[in-house]
Amino acid sequence: MQVPFSLSKWQIFAWLIGICLSAPLAFLIFESLQGDSEVFSHLWNTVLWDYTSNTILLILGVISLSCLIALPLGWLSAYCQFPGRKVFEWALMLPLAMPTYIIAYIYTDLLDYAGPVQVALRDWFGWQSPNDYWFFDIRTLPGAIIMIALVLYPYLYLIFKTALREQSFKLVQASQLMGMSPRQSFFKVSLPLARGAIVAALALISMETMADFATVHYFAVSTLTTAVYDTWLGYYSLTAAAKISGIMLLFLFVSLMLERLSRKNDTVHERQASVNDTALYVLKGKTAWAASAYCIFILLVAFVLPVGILCGYAIDYFDEAWNSQFFLYAWQSLKVSLWVSVIAIFFSVLVVFYQRIGSERTKSIPGRFASTGYALPGTVLAIAVLLPLTLLDTALNDWFSQTSFEPGLLLSGSIFAMIFAYVVRFYAIAHGAVEASYVRISPSLDMASQSMGKGFLQTLTLIHFPLLRRGILTAALLVFIECMKELPAALLLRPFNFETLATHVFQYVSDEQLELASVSALFIVLVGLIPLYFVNRSMEQHN
Amino acid sequence: MSSLLLQNLSYQYDGQSVIKALNLAVEQNEIVCLLGASGCGKTTTLKAIAGLIQPQHGSVVINGQCMSDERHFVAPQHRNIGMMFQDYALFPHLTVAQNIAFGLNKLDKPERLKRVDEMLELVHLNNFKSRYPHELSGGQQQRVAIARALAYRPNLLLLDEPFSNIDAQVRYQLINDIRAIIKDQQVSAIFVSHSKDEAFAFSDKLAIMHEGQIAQLGCAKTLFQQPSNKVVAEFLGQGIYLKATRYNGAGVSTDFGDVSSMVPLLQSQQQGQIYVRPQHLELVNDPNGQVRVEQQRFVGTEYVYRVRFEQQQLEVPAPTDKTINTDLPVSFKIKAHAVNFFSEQELN
Numbered sequence: 001m002q003v004p005f006s007l008s009k010w011q012i013f014a015w016l017i018g019i020c021l022s023a024p025l026a027f028l029i030f031e032s033l034q035g036d037s038e039v040f041s042h043l044w045n046t047v048l049w050d051y052t053s054n055t056i057l058l059i060l061g062v063i064s065l066s067c068l069i070a071l072p073l074g075w076l077s078a079y080c081q082f083p084g085r086k087v088f089e090w091a092l093m094l095p096l097a098m099p100t101y102i103i104a105y106i107y108t109d110l111l112d113y114a115g116p117v118q119v120a121l122r123d124w125f126g127w128q129s130p131n132d133y134w135f136f137d138i139r140t141l142p143g144a145i146i147m148i149a150l151v152l153y154p155y156l157y158l159i160f161k162t163a164l165r166e167q168s169f170k171l172v173q174a175s176q177l178m179g180m181s182p183r184q185s186f187f188k189v190s191l192p193l194a195r196g197a198i199v200a201a202l203a204l205i206s207m208e209t210m211a212d213f214a215t216v217h218y219f220a221v222s223t224l225t226t227a228v229y230d231t232w233l234g235y236y237s238l239t240a241a242a243k244i245s246g247i248m249l250l251f252l253f254v255s256l257m258l259e260r261l262s263r264k265n266d267t268v269h270e271r272q273a274s275v276n277d278t279a280l281y282v283l284k285g286k287t288a289w290a291a292s293a294y295c296i297f298i299l300l301v302a303f304v305l306p307v308g309i310l311c312g313y314a315i316d317y318f319d320e321a322w323n324s325q326f327f328l329y330a331w332q333s334l335k336v337s338l339w340v341s342v343i344a345i346f347f348s349v350l351v352v353f354y355q356r357i358g359s360e361r362t363k364s365i366p367g368r369f370a371s372t373g374y375a376l377p378g379t380v381l382a383i384a385v386l387l388p389l390t391l392l393d394t395a396l397n398d399w400f401s402q403t404s405f406e407p408g409l410l411l412s413g414s415i416f417a418m419i420f421a422y423v424v425r426f427y428a429i430a431h432g433a434v435e436a437s438y439v440r441i442s443p444s445l446d447m448a449s450q451s452m453g454k455g456f457l458q459t460l461t462l463i464h465f466p467l468l469r470r471g472i473l474t475a476a477l478l479v480f481i482e483c484m485k486e487l488p489a490a491l492l493l494r495p496f497n498f499e500t501l502a503t504h505v506f507q508y509v510s511d512e513q514l515e516l517a518s519v520s521a522l523f524i525v526l527v528g529l530i531p532l533y534f535v536n537r538s539m540e541q542h543n
Numbered sequence: 544m545s546s547l548l549l550q551n552l553s554y555q556y557d558g559q560s561v562i563k564a565l566n567l568a569v570e571q572n573e574i575v576c577l578l579g580a581s582g583c584g585k586t587t588t589l590k591a592i593a594g595l596i597q598p599q600h601g602s603v604v605i606n607g608q609c610m611s612d613e614r615h616f617v618a619p620q621h622r623n624i625g626m627m628f629q630d631y632a633l634f635p636h637l638t639v640a641q642n643i644a645f646g647l648n649k650l651d652k653p654e655r656l657k658r659v660d661e662m663l664e665l666v667h668l669n670n671f672k673s674r675y676p677h678e679l680s681g682g683q684q685q686r687v688a689i690a691r692a693l694a695y696r697p698n699l700l701l702l703d704e705p706f707s708n709i710d711a712q713v714r715y716q717l718i719n720d721i722r723a724i725i726k727d728q729q730v731s732a733i734f735v736s737h738s739k740d741e742a743f744a745f746s747d748k749l750a751i752m753h754e755g756q757i758a759q760l761g762c763a764k765t766l767f768q769q770p771s772n773k774v775v776a777e778f779l780g781q782g783i784y785l786k787a788t789r790y791n792g793a794g795v796s797t798d799f800g801d802v803s804s805m806v807p808l809l810q811s812q813q814q815g816q817i818y819v820r821p822q823h824l825e826l827v828n829d830p831n832g833q834v835r836v837e838q839q840r841f842v843g844t845e846y847v848y849r850v851r852f853e854q855q856q857l858e859v860p861a862p863t864d865k866t867i868n869t870d871l872p873v874s875f876k877i878k879a880h881a882v883n884f885f886s887e888q889e890l891n
Binding site for chain 1: 593595597618619620621622623624625626628630632634635636645646648649691695
């Protein structure tokens, strides 16, 4: 049988991709372990401890507040029947689409000294100056905690709800018959059984919180993320930035380990999909309305009100916001996102295909290497990408120094750096989606194709591609959306005078003029809603 | 005083009546089986007794105490009912001992430990107290479930198809074991099943359920010999309807000859049909017979003949040493038995 492409070539491709995409992380770890950096020692002796403790407080605060918000919501929507439950069940995911810096801006606008809330209070009570009364200052660490938790709680809500649904209702019924009140069975049965899922969700939330740059920057709360940003843009010290990133990697590592551990413990418990679509508890009267009111309150605060205000801005400032800038930046975002989607999908198909046909024991390693970038916060990722690219640029310039050609910052200073960083970050999404749809293709199809004289490449194009089409499209869409929303990496890596929609919106947020970028902001929220549709659909199919 | 009294119980779900004005009484220390095809409302009845659903009409009275009627509803946690679920519903995060102790929070610690040990002794699982449910076999899990349900001395024990996940080889052994445990603990029990063999082996009385109502309540022999209607007769096994005339309280005449009944026939009407089961029929060669043999099957100890009479089909056994013509007409000979006679009125 003629094999047009030998196995070893697939292997080489897969390993090349794996090594390239994991190189930034390797460089970052190497650089952060390097000897002394003056800037870093200075930071270490002055402000770094504050930054670290702020980061820890921020994470702990967001985790606690998320639990307060999401655990009751998850329990209500998994077990109880009350007015509006069907709608709340998916609507409570919506805040995930909201970038934190937008919600932060809107609440600052509302609650500031000159904002409508305080103005109304002053009119009402006749206060004259800030000295006459105390009011919650939102541009603080607690304010940042509230803003971030309002956007991230849906992770815990979704995972906790699913975990409760996967537990057999009969376990709760059994505990009830043994004399437990609904409250007692929640604490003695449901909660311990969902512990693994909760820890996993909190690990995810803490990673996202740590990665948040825009809110803390806007609120002037210094954390490790802002420190990385300031060190690079303020001191131009890659080494110091890499060292701070190293501290964040440690945090990240702890989160990932927790998540792993919790999943390991979880496998002990048998899971069963519940076929019970009736509710365990039928809430009545005041309790039922209180449940609905709680859901409405969270939904209102985390999504409806901010989006409503954003729409208001967009209507009032339509002429300023709907302009050629919007189209230019939308087009630039679109271009970068499309490139990244295509490259990430191409790479992931190659790597997953090698995993399928390879017989080596090491065949799953390239995929794992390539996926390491996903957990990196955007600022850390940017520094990690700059490390190898600046080295390459230096080498290139040396190479061409004999000639009249001057490449300059060909790699690190161009759109290439952005695209490369995005591919490193979002490859894992594409890989996961492609792998998931590959599992559904029976291996006997490959054998059938090969027995009929088709080589690997033909099997890939004639059999796998048509069958993978939907999976690939979904993966491409998810990568595309993440690219459209990505902010911190873009802020650090964008070429001079290059804006994406996200950086454009953030620029106006920083300048306290979000109104003028409201159309762009709404557009980002709308794009963020798309993946929620997919999540909801897959959950409904699961049920 | 009855252990359980259901009066006029009705439950609707999504506009469908699942239980319709159901009445049932269970005496002290009695095991009653709710037997019926799937969808007849037996599990729903069990849930209504436990308080896991709230019936729209009727009352549930346990040991003389009203648990649910139009005005009251006692929450499941205040009913003191033990329940054994089809999948056992053992808590996967708790050990065997912790599972059994789960319902014992009213006892102080030494008493609780003592009770757990007693229950482990009762179900012969003393050496497994620190194991987790997933480390046990199906039969062992089942014994943990029964121990857990009995540990807090419930007023009533409910069992929802508890034997359906057990291999056929050990099922009857387990049925005997669990029955002995329940009798030992002197608790009234309601058991739900769709298998009449399990029901016969496990319970004192059977309540055949059909379309949300109890079709008949009684011991197995009564149900078999004197089914109150067609539904009960047909549920308990295959048979064939033959036209019959009651000639006195002790027998009927049919096209296949007279049959004397071992139970009195109390109906007032003369005309009707009898429902005859295969074991009361004998096949005889008869060139003028109305019965056709469609298939002959050898099953080891005997032959089974699939025969057709008018529109009805039936499988009738015959000893191997008896030659039945498969291509010529045959006839029935009906042995004397407890005749199930239904008057024309009862048949419609």
